[in-house]
Amino acid sequence: MEKVLVIDDDQLVVRLAELIIRNMRLQPIAALSGKAGLSLAEKERPALIILDLMMPEMNGWETLARIRANEAIRQIPVIILTARVGATGQILESEDKPSYEAFIPKPFSIKELSDKIEEILHDNPPGQNQSQREEKPPATS
Secondary structure, three states: OOEEEEEOOOHHHHHHHHHHHHHOOOEEEEEOOHHHHHHHHHHHOOOEEEEEOOOOOOOHHHHHHHHHHOOOOOOOOEEEEEOOEOOOOOEOOOOOOOOOOEEEEOOOOHHHHHHHHHHHHHHOOOOOOOOOOOOOOOOOO
16 A cells, blocks of 8 residues: 655644545555654655645755655655745745645645645656656547
8 A cells, every 4th residue: 555644733734634645545644743754754665745834843845855865765756735825826935946746735625635646646657746747648539
């Protein structure tokens, strides 16, 4: 069973994400801080990480930078889950930040998160981030 690591300091968000992940027949694992999340990622080697940006001590950007710098876990796809979204729908303060596969603004819907998990785990090759992904050509008959 594929594992999905949720790193968020908000326990309600973690519990909701865990329910969604379980309903997808995946195994959720959770950490309430960036430091704990890095440790779990190294130990458990999840298929996907869902990462909050606004956390005390080590924020999500620093956590993501450490994930990308760690040879053992750098290829794990990451979904950024954040309330730090501007009027244009883009993540605030995302210039020159480490790569990630997708972001979902908070508040999020169950369908939005489950669709994005499905897309990343089953529709895209591992290690292909958002900036490398090309649009799939339309099916021809």
